[in-house]
Amino acid sequence: MNTTLNDNDKLYRFISYETLLDYLVNKRFPFSKCKLFKDPWELFFNDAEFIIDDNDSWGDPHKEHLFAMCFTKTEESEALWRIYSKNKSGVKIVVSVERLKKLVKDSYLDFDVYLQEMVYDDNVKNEDFFVNKFPNAKTIKELRRACLFLKRKAFEYEQEVRLVLDSKKERPDEDIYHILVEDPNEIIEKIVLSPRIDNEMVILQRKILKDKFGFKGDIAKSQLYTYNSMRYKTNIHPFPD
Numbered sequence: 001m002n003t004t005l006n007d008n009d010k011l012y013r014f015i016s017y018e019t020l021l022d023y024l025v026n027k028r029f030p031f032s033k034c035k036l037f038k039d040p041w042e043l044f045f046n047d048a049e050f051i052i053d054d055n056d057s058w059g060d061p062h063k064e065h066l067f068a069m070c071f072t073k074t075e076e077s078e079a080l081w082r083i084y085s086k087n088k089s090g091v092k093i094v095v096s097v098e099r100l101k102k103l104v105k106d107s108y109l110d111f112d113v114y115l116q117e118m119v120y121d122d123n124v125k126n127e128d129f130f131v132n133k134f135p136n137a138k139t140i141k142e143l144r145r146a147c148l149f150l151k152r153k154a155f156e157y158e159q160e161v162r163l164v165l166d167s168k169k170e171r172p173d174e175d176i177y178h179i180l181v182e183d184p185n186e187i188i189e190k191i192v193l194s195p196r197i198d199n200e201m202v203i204l205q206r207k208i209l210k211d212k213f214g215f216k217g218d219i220a221k222s223q224l225y226t227y228n229s230m231r232y233k234t235n236i237h238p239f240p241d
Helices: 017-026 078-084 097-104 129-133 140-147 153-158 199-212
Strands: 010-015 028-033 050-053 056-058 066-072 091-096 111-117 160-167 176-180 190-193 218-221
Touching (some): 010 017, 017 028, 017 091, 091 097
Parallel strands (some): 190 218
Antiparallel strands (some): 028 066, 091 190, 111 160
């Protein structure tokens, strides 16, 4: 896997409870085709025309090659909880880079695999973006790979790290590519439940996930909304003389 991250680095993925059960029950991890991302700028490279001069231009139609799974470097995010836990049933899984390497270890024959932090740059809208950003780029593949990890600044709150599978052949009939695993416990280190879930449901969900679905790691409730009344030292008297 091509990455600059360290094996011990922790990454987080906010998902629905149903998606988590699919991981555990069917023992598979889904990679969505990049062309299906909701933001139309996610794959701007594939829809762009690259003009060399008035008589020469080219495009890169490789939308059917690229699949991705998205993580975040941010351990806790109110925004991401609201997006993925609208009915209090969302969860967050914790993984390490080392475990992600284990997930994709059998994929190298069919895919080039990249794990990189996203770069947030609004200059992708400028016509001279490639001339200024990648003046020494020599191949289409080099440019495409760089663009897989570019997003606009409006998404900077995500602090995304993207795991990309770049297929060595066209896959027009696959919108989702699944990597099968023998034991999801080897990939998922910890499960964190929604901060808005009732404490009684935490006990129930922990029992279900462990006893029924065989998860062996730690299961906890997010402490995002945990509040302890504070005592502060001050020199200000409420009733001055």
